[in-house]
Amino acid sequence: MLKIENKMVKKLLLISFLLLFLVTGRSFSSSLFKSLPYPLSTRMIGERSLNIGGENFKTTLYETDVSPQEVIRFYKDKLPIYGWKFCEKCGENFKSMGITSRILIFTRNKELLVIGILPSDSNSTRFFIDRGKVPSF
Secondary structure (H helix, E strand, O other), rough: OOOOHHHHHHHHHHHHHHHHOOOOOOOOOOOOHHHHOOOOEEEEEEEEEEEOOEEEEEEEEEEEOOOOHHHHHHHHHHHHHHHOOOHHHHHHHHHOOOOOOOOEEEEEEEEEEEOOOOOOOOOOOOEEEEEEEOOOO
8 A cells, every 4th residue: 555654744735725725716627527426516616736746736626515524425435436545544644733624535556635624614515635646755
């Protein structure tokens, strides 16, 4: 299984949250949106690309009418069908950093997928998906 170092995970998380602040409300066409499953009623809000450690990463922001728990369950159930492996230990790194949002990390070959559930005051759930090759720092 792919070993993900704590330092790298922290950098990716920081970059992910920075990217979310840059996301506007515009819609974009996304091959990521089409190549991964997503819960019913999911709408893409925006996306950005960034080069991290020589690798291109794409961050996409979504909104859905299902609960945060349903989003988490959906991805834990569906992504293994597509060859993604859930990294249980990786989530522990985020807990130790005091992050309140729920973060899921999946790997497939040398690809990394980070799904973050964002806090929301509305009835909808916002989440982001970061996807790219594992950078070498």
